Amino acid sequence: MRDTIATVESFVITIPRDTPYLGALRPGEEANARGYFVRKGNRTVYPAFDRNVLVRLRTRHGVIGWGETYGIVAPRATMAIIDDLLADFVIGTDPFDATATHDRLYDLMRVRGYTGGYYLDALAAIDIALWDIAAQIAGRPLCKLLGGQRRETIPAYLSGLPKPSRPARAMMAAEWQAKGFNAFKFAAPVADDGVEREIETLRETLGPKARIACDMHWAQSAAGARMLIQQMEPHGLWFAEAPVNPEDLDGLAEVAASVSTPIAAGEEWRTAFDAQARLARRACAILQPEMGHKGVTEFMRIAGLAQVHHCEMIPHATIGIGIFLAASLHASAAAAAVTAHEFQHSIVVPNARYLDGAIACEGGEYSLPPGAGLGVRPSAAALAILEQ
Ligand code: MG
Numbered sequence: 558m559r560d561t562i563a564t565v566e567s568f569v570i571t572i573p574r575d576t577p578y579l580g581a582l583r584p585g586e587e588a589n590a591r592g593y594f595v596r597k598g599n600r601t602v603y604p605a606f607d608r609n610v611l612v613r614l615r616t617r618h619g620v621i622g623w624g625e626t627y628g629i630v631a632p633r634a635t636m637a638i639i640d641d642l643l644a645d646f647v648i649g650t651d652p653f654d655a656t657a658t659h660d661r662l663y664d665l666m667r668v669r670g671y672t673g674g675y676y677l678d679a680l681a682a683i684d685i686a687l688w689d690i691a692a693q694i695a696g697r698p699l700c701k702l703l704g705g706q707r708r709e710t711i712p713a714y715l716s717g718l719p720k721p722s723r724p725a726r727a728m729m730a731a732e733w734q735a736k737g738f739n740a741f742k743f744a745a746p747v748a749d750d751g752v753e754r755e756i757e758t759l760r761e762t763l764g765p766k767a768r769i770a771c772d773m774h775w776a777q778s779a780a781g782a783r784m785l786i787q788q789m790e791p792h793g794l795w796f797a798e799a800p801v802n803p804e805d806l807d808g809l810a811e812v813a814a815s816v817s818t819p820i821a822a823g824e825e826w827r828t829a830f831d832a833q834a835r836l837a838r839r840a841c842a843i844l845q846p847e848m849g850h851k852g853v854t855e856f857m858r859i860a861g862l863a864q865v866h867h868c869e870m871i872p873h874a875t876i877g878i879g880i881f882l883a884a885s886l887h888a889s890a891a892a893a894a895v896t897a898h899e900f901q902h903s904i905v906v907p908n909a910r911y912l913d914g915a916i917a918c919e920g921g922e923y924s925l926p927p928g929a930g931l932g933v934r935p936s937a938a939a940l941a942i943l944e945q
Pocket of ligand 1: 774799
């Protein structure tokens with residue numbers, strides 16, 4: 558029986574953290590009255606807590622689907638777009654028309670310059686919820702609606718080593734290596750002694766077979782990035798992520814052409830158009846779409862581009878309660894180009910209490926949440942702290 562969307566609601570969820578994302582604040586990094594601080598290493602603002610926007614869609618027959626996007630700063634901007642604009646254009650639609658609905662919502666604002674940012678974050682959350690409902694109605698895990706399940710598990714790499722010193726970060730990586738993880742990524746903005754010393758210490762600690770990548774957080778010029786990557790290469794660099802400003806497409810291509818390390822990019826993109834602009838320049842070899850910024854529809858489009866351009870896809874995963882991570886895992890199980898997936902242990906593990914349905918990441922492998930749809934939903938602990 559045909560079912561259609563009846564209600565759209567948005568919420569903000571704020572979760573305190575003992576240690577801010579990427580580790581304790583450095584000298585000169587102080588949270589302001591709203592809890593925001595700027596990482597000196599990349600000049601980017603972060604909150605001292607976790608905060609996301611959730612969307613709840615309900616059908617006329619009572620099926621509930623959840624979506625999630627970023628609420629790192631100004632979450633109510635995203636919520637206003639959902640509540641004031643998108644909701645009325647989603648109500649009455651068939652959840653099985655998720656891709657068509659996505660494109661229709663995208664078209665609403667494209668001529669006004671809203672081809673990125675908060676507008677597409679809002680759209681991503683709705684898109685995830687529509688796909689969740691469609692898969693629940695079909696009675697199948699979401700990956701089965703995305704072209705089929707290619708893999709039972711997804712290799713995970715451990716991302717972020719939020720400790721205050723280089724030896725402590727290496728020790729943390731070694732603890733996870735003992736649990737079966739053998740792929741790691743460190744963050745250049747908090748590599749206090751420089752990226753070369755950081756990878757040297759990690760290599761000494763983790764041994765020759767460990768994969769070690771560096772997230773350069775968009776902070777370098779093309780020439781500066783090339784120099785740093787060449788310094789790290791003798792220590793065995795798996796990939797170099799986000800070496801230059803996101804706006805510097807030619808610089809990204811220049812770096813990719815001048816080093817032997819694969820260049821990775823994509824967490825900040827919103828659409829397949831963003832991916833295509835880089836792929837046309839052969840500016841990256843590894844695509845890192847973030848489900849929370851793109852939604853299922855755009856994520857799978859980027860996956861298709863990765864496949865036809867013979868690139869790897871290693872999706873990004875960061876701050877959230879796990880709704881968009883579950884969607885990312887389902888899409889990753891269905892996408893041919895996926896070879897690994899980021900695992901933000903310092904977020905997924907403590908925030909697991911806010912999720913019903915398990916996201917398991919053990920022995921270096923993710924497994925999909927079982928059940929129909931996404932297989933996850935906010936727990937009672939999460940519902941208790943949602944704010945409208
Ligand atoms: Mg990154």
